[in-house]
Structure formats: structure tokens, C-alpha cells
Amino acid sequence: MLANHTLGSKSFTAVAINTASKAGEWIQSKLGDYNSLHTKSAMNDLVTEVDKGAETMIRNLIQTHFPKHGILGEESVEPGPDASRQALAKLSGAEYLWIVDPLDGTTNFVHGFPFFAVSIALAYKGEVIVGVVYNPVHNELFVAEKGKGAYVRGRRLRVSAEAKLSDSLVATGFPPDKDHAAVNMRGLQALSGKVRNIRVNGSAALHMAYVAAGRLSGFWEVGLNPWDIAAGSLLISESGGMVTDPLGQPYNLNVRNVVASNGLIHQQFIDELKAAEAAE
Numbered sequence: 096m097l098a099n100h101t102l103g104s105k106s107f108t109a110v111a112i113n114t115a116s117k118a119g120e121w122i123q124s125k126l127g128d129y130n131s132l133h134t135k136s137a138m139n140d141l142v143t144e145v146d147k148g149a150e151t152m153i154r155n156l157i158q159t160h161f162p163k164h165g166i167l168g169e170e171s172v173e174p175g176p177d178a179s180r181q182a183l184a185k186l187s188g189a190e191y192l193w194i195v196d197p198l199d200g201t202t203n204f205v206h207g208f209p210f211f212a213v214s215i216a217l218a219y220k221g222e223v224i225v226g227v228v229y230n231p232v233h234n235e236l237f238v239a240e241k242g243k244g245a246y247v248r249g250r251r252l253r254v255s256a257e258a259k260l261s262d263s264l265v266a267t268g269f270p271p272d273k274d275h276a277a278v279n280m281r282g283l284q285a286l287s288g289k290v291r292n293i294r295v296n297g298s299a300a301l302h303m304a305y306v307a308a309g310r311l312s313g314f315w316e317v318g319l320n321p322w323d324i325a326a327g328s329l330l331i332s333e334s335g336g337m338v339t340d341p342l343g344q345p346y347n348l349n350v351r352n353v354v355a356s357n358g359l360i361h362q363q364f365i366d367e368l369k370a371a372e373a374a375e
Contacts, residue, residue: 107217108240111227114156115213118149119231122198126207126232142201146170149197153215157193164217165189169196169322176272176351179320183348192218194348196322200298209233214300216325221348226326226333228304237304237330245307245333254336254357255309260286260367263312263360266294266302275318282315282373289367299353303327306355307334313356313364315341317373321348327355337361341368 125145150170157166165186172182186192193215198204200211209232217225224241237252239245245252257263267283269276287293294311296302300323302314307330328338328346337358338346343365346353356364 107225108227108238110157110160111215111217111225112236112238114153115215115227115229116236117156118153118197119213119229121152122149122204122211122213123231126204142205145204146198146201149213150195153195153197153213161191161193164191164193166193166195167321169320172320176318176320179351180349183321187221190220192221194218194223194322194325196300196320199300199323203297208297210296210298210301212298212301212304214322214326216322216329218325218348223325223329223348226329228300228326228330230301230304235304237307239307239326239329239333241329241333243333245330247304247308252307252330252334253309254306254331254334255312256359257312257357258359260290260360260363263290264292264294264310265290265313265315265356265364266296266305266311267314268295268297268299268302268316270316270318272318278317278373279315281371282368285367285371285373299323300327303338303355304330306336306357307331309334309357312360313354315354315364315368315373317341317352319351319353324350324353328353331355339365341365341373 147170150168167186172178196214199214203211213229215227216223226239228237237247305311306314331338338355340350341352
């Protein structure tokens with residue numbers, strides 16, 4: 096059953112794709128609503144509406160097909176790393192666990208910056224077997240099945256071929272937590288003169304999809320959550336890349352600090368972050 100990624104006659108991947116597509120289309124339909132908003136409270140209300148509305152839609156669609164599956168969604172968890180860990184621990188006994196970020200890149204969405212995505216992953220006994228990241232603005236749906244590769248618009252994804260950091264375009268992000276942001280800043284300063292360039296675009300899920308597609312050679316960030324990383328981790332591994340924690344240990348659902356790359360630059364990448372005390 097697992098090899099085919101189906102339960103009965105229902106394909107896990109088909110449900111993930113359909114769910115991400117519908118949620119993404121709905122999110123994009125709300126994008127222009129900010130043009131008429133002039134107060135912070137009104138903007139916050141719309142963000143809440145979009146985030147929670149998208150997650151509700153995703154939950155309902157998944158539960159229609161798989162009512163016994165567990166679902167871990169960002170909007171159902173209080174902010175902060177402790178709450179995230181507790182929520183994952185509470186659901187750790189679920190045989191099948193969907194891990195959902197209904198809108199990764201909320202700040203980008205608020206400003207109309209077209210770099211945000213719906214991220215949906217499915218883990219079987221703690222191992223990610225399906226990952227979908229959908230950017231509705233560019234209509235790019237990145238999809239991976241464990242053992243079957245990763246694709247966008249029917250094209251097989253492959254990581255980049257850069258073998259040296261100095262030739263690599265890498266990305267990072269800055270979480271709201273000040274301590275984590277300071278750690279990331281050390282990494283940014285250390286790497287800025289040792290890579291071709293660095294991008295900070297505000298969506299971990301899309302950054303990881305771009306590593307899988309070969310558009311970035313690497314990505315690192317500290318202080319993330321399972322829903323930020325899970326789908327992207329499978330996209331990268333199925334595209335020939337590598338995802339670990341900053342100490343080089345393989346990715347699992349408990350990883351919060353992530354280093355992802357094409358594999359070729361991975362050890363160099365980790366060594367530079369360690370040297371800068373930018374790895375936790």
C-alpha cells in the first residue's frame with residue numbers, strides 16, 4: 096500500500112495536489128483586498144481570515160478523503176517553539192500525519208510580494224512520503240513522492256551542479272524571534288563573501304522548492320517549524336539534494352534548524368556556519 100502512496104482507491108498525492116491548488120487559488124483571490132485597507136488592525140484581520148480560512152479549507156478537504164488521519168496545521172498551534180514541539184509530540188502516534196502551512200510567506204502576501212506558498216506534506220510513521228508546495232501567483236506546483244522523484248509542471252526536478260560555495264546562490268530567512276535572527280545574521284555575514292550571492296525572500300517552503308529545482312544551490316535557517324520544512328525536505332531529497340540539521344544529522348520532523356543544498360556544497364556550507372557560530 097505504502098509503495099503506491101494510496102489508501103484504497105485514493106491517491107495521497109492527488110489529494111495533496113488538489114487541496115493545495117484549491118487553497119492557493121482562494122488565497123490569490125484575496126490578494127487584492129489589501130488595496131482598500133488603510134489600518135493595521137484591518138490588515139491583521141484579513142491575514143487572520145486568509146490564514147485560518149485556507150487551513151480550514153485544507154483540513155476539510157483532507158478529512159473528506161482520510162477522516163482518520165492526523166493533521167498538524169500552523170494555524171491550530173500557538174506561536175513559539177515550545178507549542179510547536181508539543182503539538183508535534185501530541186500527534187506523534189498518528190500513522191499518517193498531514194503537515195500543513197496554509198500560507199507560508201504571510202508578510203509577502205500582505206505587501207503583494209509574489210513569493211508565498213501553500214505547503215502540504217504527508218508523513219507515514221514519521222517519514223515524509225508526499226510533499227507539495229504551490230505558489231499560486233506563478234502557478235507553480237512542486238510535487239514529490241518518496242521514491243518517485245519530484246516535478247514541477249511535468250518536468251523532473253534536479254538540484255544544481257555547483258560544487259563550490261563560491262559559485263553558489265544560496266538563501267536564508269529571518270524568523271521573528273530575536274535570538275534566532277541574531278544567529279542567522281552571523282551566518283549571513285560569514286557567507287556573504289564566500290558565495291556568489293544570498294537571497295532572503297521570506298518563504299522557507301519556496302526557498303526549499305527552489306533548491307530542488309536547481310534555482311538555488313542551498314538554503315539555511317534557524318527557528319523553523321515542521322510545517323515550514325516537511326514538504327520541501329522531500330522535494331529536495333527526491334531531486335538529488337540533501338537536508339540536514341546544522342550538525343549534519345539527517346532531517347526528521349523534529350528538526351527546527353535546517354541546512355539544505357544540492358549535496359555537493361553541503362559539507363562546505365555546514366563548516367562555514369559552524370565556524371561563524373551560526374549553527375545550533
